[in-house]
Amino acid sequence: xxxxxxxGGFKISPDHYIDGGRVASAASFELHSPxxxxxxxxxxxxxxxxxxxxxxxxxxxxxxxxxxxPVQRGIVLNxxxxxxxKRAEAFCLAESTDAGVLLSRxxxxxxxxxxxxxxxxxxxxxxxQDHTIETDQATHLVRHDPAGVAAVITPWNxxxxxxxxxxxxxxxxxxxxxxxxxEWAPLTSSLLADAAHAAQMPAGVFNLVHGxxxxxxxxxxxxxxxxxxxxxxxxxxxxxxxxxxxxxxxPCSLELGGKSAFIVLDxxxxxxxxATAALMYRNAGQVCLAGxxxxxxxxxYDRFVALMRGYVEKLVVGDPRLSQxxxxxxxxxxxxxxxxxxxxxxxxxxxxxxxxxxxxPAGPQYYEPTLLAGVAQDSEIxxxxxxxxxxTVQAFSNDGEAVELANGTDYGLGGVCYGETGxxxxxxxxxxxxxxxxxxxxxxxxxAPFGGIKRSGIGREGGSWSFEFFxxxxxxxxxxxPFRASFSSR
Ligand code: NAD
Numbered sequence: 001x002x003x004x005x006x007x008g009g010f011k012i013s014p015d016h017y018i019d020g021g022r023v024a025s026a027a028s029f030e031l032h033s034p035x036x037x038x039x040x041x042x043x044x045x046x047x048x049x050x051x052x053x054x055x056x057x058x059x060x061x062x063x064x065x066x067x068x069x070p071v072q073r074g075i076v077l078n079x080x081x082x083x084x085x086k087r088a089e090a091f092c093l094a095e096s097t098d099a100g101v102l103l104s105r106x107x108x109x110x111x112x113x114x115x116x117x118x119x120x121x122x123x124x125x126x127x128x129q130d131h132t133i134e135t136d137q138a139t140h141l142v143r144h145d146p147a148g149v150a151a152v153i154t155p156w157n158x159x160x161x162x163x164x165x166x167x168x169x170x171x172x173x174x175x176x177x178x179x180x181x182x183e184w185a186p187l188t189s190s191l192l193a194d195a196a197h198a199a200q201m202p203a204g205v206f207n208l209v210h211g212x213x214x215x216x217x218x219x220x221x222x223x224x225x226x227x228x229x230x231x232x233x234x235x236x237x238x239x240x241x242x243x244x245x246x247x248x249x250x251p252c253s254l255e256l257g258g259k260s261a262f263i264v265l266d267x268x269x270x271x272x273x274x275a276t277a278a279l280m281y282r283n284a285g286q287v288c289l290a291g292x293x294x295x296x297x298x299x300x301y302d303r304f305v306a307l308m309r310g311y312v313e314k315l316v317v318g319d320p321r322l323s324q325x326x327x328x329x330x331x332x333x334x335x336x337x338x339x340x341x342x343x344x345x346x347x348x349x350x351x352x353x354x355x356x357x358x359x360x361p362a363g364p365q366y367y368e369p370t371l372l373a374g375v376a377q378d379s380e381i382x383x384x385x386x387x388x389x390x391x392t393v394q395a396f397s398n399d400g401e402a403v404e405l406a407n408g409t410d411y412g413l414g415g416v417c418y419g420e421t422g423x424x425x426x427x428x429x430x431x432x433x434x435x436x437x438x439x440x441x442x443x444x445x446x447x448a449p450f451g452g453i454k455r456s457g458i459g460r461e462g463g464s465w466s467f468e469f470f471x472x473x474x475x476x477x478x479x480x481x482p483f484r485a486s487f488s489s490r
Contacts, residue, residue: 002028005041007097007187010090014043014186016050016210017193019057020203023050029183029212034100034329034365035319043186046211051178051219054207058149058176059225061204066146066174070125076201077122077172081115083195084164091160091188096320099156099185100329100365101283103321106160114164120446121168121466128173128467139478144471146174147251148227151220153213153241154189155233156182156331157286157387162255163189166230169466171205175228178207180217184331186210213237224248228470231255232288235455242458253459253469255288255451257385258413261406262291263427265399265419266299269439273418274307276441277391281315281327281369285389286335289414291441293382294371294393295405301395305354305371312355312369318362329365330388339367339388346372346381354393383409399423403430413456416441434460 002024004011014031015022028042044050065073084091091114092106101110133140150170154162159182170177181189189208196206209216217237221229221244229252231241238254245252262280264273280290296304320328330336336359343357356370370390375382382392396402406415415436417424428436434452437443444450447463459469 002042002044005031005043005187007040007090008093010093012090012094012187013190013194014041014210015190016044016046016054017190017197017206017208018050018054019207020197023053025050031098031186033097034331035097035321036363037365040098043183043210046180046209046216046219048219050209050211051216051223054178054209055149055220055223055225057204058178058207061202062146062148062176065176065202065205068174070122070128070172070174073172073174074122074126076199077118077168079199080196080201081118081122083198084111084115084118084192086198087191087195091191093321094187094191095160095185098187099159100320100331101158102325102328104323105283110158110161114160116446117161117164117168118171121172124463124467125172128471136480138480141476141478143474143476144173144467145474147470147472148175149225150175150177150228150230150470151223151226152177152179153217153220153229153231153233154179154182156185157283157288159185160188160192162232163192165461166232166466167192167206170228170230170470173467173470175470176205176207178209178220180220181208181210183210183212218244221245222247226250228252230469238457251469253461254457255459255461256413256455256457257387257411258288258290258452258456259293259383259385259409259411260289260291260414260416260433261402261431262294263402263406263415263417263419263424263431264294264296264300264304265402265417265424265427266297267420267423268300268418270300270304270307272439274304275311276416276418277308278311278315279441280391281312281389284327284330284367285391286331286387289442291414291416292386292391293406293409294391295396295402296393297402298395298397305393308371309355312371315369317360317366317368327369327389329363330367331365333365335388336365336367339386339390342381342384342386342388343370343372343390346375346379349379351375351379351381351392356389377405377408385411399427403427406431406433410455411452412454413452
């Protein structure tokens with residue numbers, strides 16, 4: 001066992017969790033906080049033997065867990081959700097410290113949602129085998145059988161939310177799981193292992209390996225024993241995973257980046273639209289579904305920008321653990337450099353920062369909320385995901401042009417459209433994307449589909465879509481009249 005990482009008095013294991021127990025590595029990597037770059041501790045590095053042992057444990061645990069049935073699994077999973085709740089304070093502080101997520105958001109949004117991600121899918125799984133199709137000839141029992149061992153790979157920007165969003169349906173349906181934590185923010189994944197252990201989840205049902213993507217993650221997705229790979233992260237990693245999955249024809253779900261449009265029509269409630277647009281700086285813009293391209297009708301452009309400026313000027317940038325903070329740090333210096341590079345190149349090619357455009361004095365890993373005008377549709381700042389507090393703004397003169405600009409990138413994850421409801425709904429329908437909010441932002445429900453099109457991903461998560469992914473669908477056919485074998489029958 002390695003030395004625990006102390007986060008505000010909470011001791012968090014830096015080790016893997018395999019077959020119901022903690023496993024340390026001979027080597028480890030350093031973990032630093034984005035808040036002040038302080039050293040948090042050493043985390044066990046996942047070597048091939050750890051990945052292999054985790055997949056073996058998950059494979060061995062699968063038959064019993066799958067055979068347990070949804071009621072018994074539900075009892076364990078509800079205990080798991082309760083154990084997450086009992087550790088709420090530790091989860092909040094851990095993710096605020098290693099990922100820089102606002103503590104208030106962890107408390108009021110993420111942790112309650114993480115619990116629901118587990119208990120809601122456990123409840124839904126009770127009805128998983130209800131589906132039948134009646135024809136004159138037969139009754140078709142459409143079964144949703146668990147697929148086997150699922151690899152779950154998550155990014156650093158929302159590790160707890162995304163791990164539980166995948167673990168809930170995977171485990172409830174009867175799969176066993178190997179979770180690979182994000183190397184820049186592994187602490188809440190480790191706390192999940194404690195919660196699973198305390199919930200008496202059978203050994204091997206949930207396993208955790210820490211480590212770098214290109215070594216530990218790559219080894220995991222190359223394992224031929226996997227039945228599913230559920231990934232959330234960037235496009236380049238998704239390409240590598242999809243190539244690997246193709247080797248063994250393993251179905252994979254890919255939730256990727258975005259460059260979503262935030263459209264403001266000239267009949268929008270500008271005050272509301274401007275207040276919502278300022279929310280795009282939440283989590284320092286490190287949010288896949290943020291509407292990072294503001295598209296504003298020319299007639300209301302100046303008024304909208306002035307209103308939005310009023311909201312942005314009031315945003316408090318700083319330590320995410322403080323209650324007044326609204327914009328926290330950037331996860332890593334590498335990301336800070338990336339953001340700086342994007343903004344510098346945009347400005348060099350003619351973009352004008354209407355606000356921001358530089359690092360924030362709160363510390364080396366803070367960046368000012370930024371809005372860039374004078375950007376060309378084909379420029380990299382409009383086309384690429386920055387994943388920082390950097391938005392662009394462009395004007396349009398009619399709805400068709402707004403739709404054309406909105407659709408003019410390779411991404412298609414989310415979107416926002418403000419305007420008279422009927423007209424805004426029409427525009428929203430024409431935008432090619434996985435989901436889009438009309439006169440609102442961020443409303444999500446576990447039952448609703450979530451996912452992107454084009455480079456934003458393959459597949460949908462949420463409700464029945466999660467179960468379709470994590471299950472093998474099978475048709476058990478029961479004839480209604482005695483079947484007589486004949487070469488003309490089919
Ligand atoms: P990333 O792709 O670099 O890493 C994501 C995870 O994949 C990490 O755990 C990493 O260790 C692992 N990984 C890296 N290389 C791997 C490989 N070759 N094989 C297996 N695993 C590997 O992404 P990131 O920088 O951690 O996260 C930011 C990205 O995630 C952004 O593009 C963001 O838009 C996206 N994201 C998408 C959603 C969504 O739901 N669509 C949600 C959150 C974040």
